[in-house]
Amino acid sequence: MQSLEQLRAKNAFTFIEENQTNSDITGIATRLPLMFHLNGVLATFAFLIKNEKVNKLTKALLDHLRESARANIPEASRAEHIFQGERAWVKPENLQTSDFFAITDEMIKYATWLKRAAEALATDQTGD
Numbered sequence: 444m445q446s447l448e449q450l451r452a453k454n455a456f457t458f459i460e461e462n463q464t465n466s467d468i469t470g471i472a473t474r475l476p477l478m479f480h481l482n483g484v485l486a487t488f489a490f491l492i493k494n495e496k497v498n499k500l501t502k503a504l505l506d507h508l509r510e511s512a513r514a515n516i517p518e519a520s521r522a523e524h525i526f527q528g529e530r531a532w533v534k535p536e537n538l539q540t541s542d543f544f545a546i547t548d549e550m551i552k553y554a555t556w557l558k559r560a561a562e563a564l565a566t567d568q569t570g571d
Contacts, residue, residue: 455556
């Protein structure tokens with residue numbers, strides 16, 4: 444059985460490998476940890492949803508949240524319903540503050556792996 448950290452790394456590298464030619468996605472991926480940390484989950488997702496060029500990135504984040512919920516984060520499974528539908532995520536009435544903190548923490552950790560993958564694969568391409 445793989446750890447949550449291994450799941451994050453696998454999901455991040457798989458996603459970035461499939462999208463490394465899309466500079467919009469890789470550019471935002473390198474900034475995501477800071478965006479989640481400074482702006483929070485809702486504001487960051489609002490930005491991502493508004494930016495149609497990165498729909499695949501938004502979907503990858505939500506897919507990871509669902510997968511990690513099944514793996515180890517009970518709070519994420521309760522929160523999964525918020526992220527279904529285009530505007531459903533703005534009504535987190537069934538979430539407690541601790542749930543939201545757990546989701547934010549997971550998004551920061553996963554975004555950090557996306558950043559690492561984007562930077563590592565960009566280095567591979569340039570040969571540095």
